[in-house]
Amino acid sequence: MLPFKLIYHPGYDLNIGAHVFPSQKFRLIAETLLKEGIAAPEDFLRPEPAGDEDILRVHTEEWVRKLKTGMLTASEVMLLEVPYSPELVEACWLAAGGTILAAQCALRDGFGCNIGGGFHHAHAAHGEGFCAIHDVAVAIRRLQADGAIAKAMVVDTDVHHGNGTAHIFRDDPAVFTLSIHQLNNYPALKPPSTVDLDLDDRVEDEEYLEILLPEVRRGLEEFRPEMVFYVGGADPYCEDQLGGLSLTKKGLLERDRGVFREARLRGIPVATTLAGGYARRVEDTVRIHVNTILAARGVTEARDAAHP
Numbered sequence: 001m002l003p004f005k006l007i008y009h010p011g012y013d014l015n016i017g018a019h020v021f022p023s024q025k026f027r028l029i030a031e032t033l034l035k036e037g038i039a040a041p042e043d044f045l046r047p048e049p050a051g052d053e054d055i056l057r058v059h060t061e062e063w064v065r066k067l068k069t070g071m072l073t074a075s076e077v078m079l080l081e082v083p084y085s086p087e088l089v090e091a092c093w094l095a096a097g098g099t100i101l102a103a104q105c106a107l108r109d110g111f112g113c114n115i116g117g118g119f120h121h122a123h124a125a126h127g128e129g130f131c132a133i134h135d136v137a138v139a140i141r142r143l144q145a146d147g148a149i150a151k152a153m154v155v156d157t158d159v160h161h162g163n164g165t166a167h168i169f170r171d172d173p174a175v176f177t178l179s180i181h182q183l184n185n186y187p188a189l190k191p192p193s194t195v196d197l198d199l200d201d202r203v204e205d206e207e208y209l210e211i212l213l214p215e216v217r218r219g220l221e222e223f224r225p226e227m228v229f230y231v232g233g234a235d236p237y238c239e240d241q242l243g244g245l246s247l248t249k250k251g252l253l254e255r256d257r258g259v260f261r262e263a264r265l266r267g268i269p270v271a272t273t274l275a276g277g278y279a280r281r282v283e284d285t286v287r288i289h290v291n292t293i294l295a296a297r298g299v300t301e302a303r304d305a306a307h308p
């Protein structure tokens with residue numbers, strides 16, 4: 001049994017069929033965690049869809065109405081880059097509910113892991129790059145509205161810049177946004193995060209970790225967030241079809257462990273989400289996401305062992 005909860009719902013599947021976004025990965029990750037005995041069925045919680053009042057703390061009424069009624073314009077669908085369907089909308093509301101639940105669990109358990117979410121390209125008034133609803137922003141606003149936290153930090157390690165996150169929180173001193181990404185990649189326009197770590201093409205494990213971890217440490221020390229939202233993209237992987245970095249699976253595991261350890265050392269809870277992953281072999285994407293859960297477990301156990 002895990003010392004924290006995994007949040008998953010079969011409805012996370014975006015039902016987009018053959019597409020570079022492997023939306024069956026959510027189910028495959030959950031199945032792998034069970035099959036390999038990493039998690040037991042009782043470790044899983046099934047989220048409710050987020051309420052519209054939760055979504056509307058981040059998104060405009062017009063965008064929410066368009067999504068719910070299927071009235072997106074052709075150019076809005078093009079920007080979203082996934083075909084519109086009512087199932088897609090359901091999946092978005094569920095993913096946001098899942099990240100809210102993961103954050104609530106993290107407050108109690110130190111970690112809470114959504115086996116979904118991380119839709120960091122979604123903006124308040126439109127969707128982009130497979131992301132229609134910004135689940136992480138929705139969860140931050142919900143926890144703030146509940147008075148559970150005031151300050152949050154987003155650590156986004158997806159290979160693509162977290163443009164939606166940066167834009168949504170651009171004028172908000174209560175949310176620290178950090179994005180480490182390949183500079184020469186989507187999205188073309190990168191509104192500034194609190195800290196942007198722009199990487200050259202083909203950066204490898206060692207250099208990546210040397211750039212990321214000191215900045216995470218500094219952010220935690222200086223900003224002192226009450227929660228970290230981790231956007232754990234699998235797409236900095238060397239075999240990724242949409243990424244141009246050269247991290248190995250081992251390097252990605254060290255990335256997760258490094259970030260989690262820094263938060264844990266300071267007693268800061270971490271809510272994790274998945275984000276992108278487009279490896280040539282979907283098994284690799286699944287493995288990298290599964291390793292994020294193993295990293296969380298490892299950090300929890302190390303801490304408990306050190307402080308019995």
Ligand SMILES: [Zn+2]
Pocket residue numbers: 158159160233235275276277
């Ligand atoms: Zn990505």
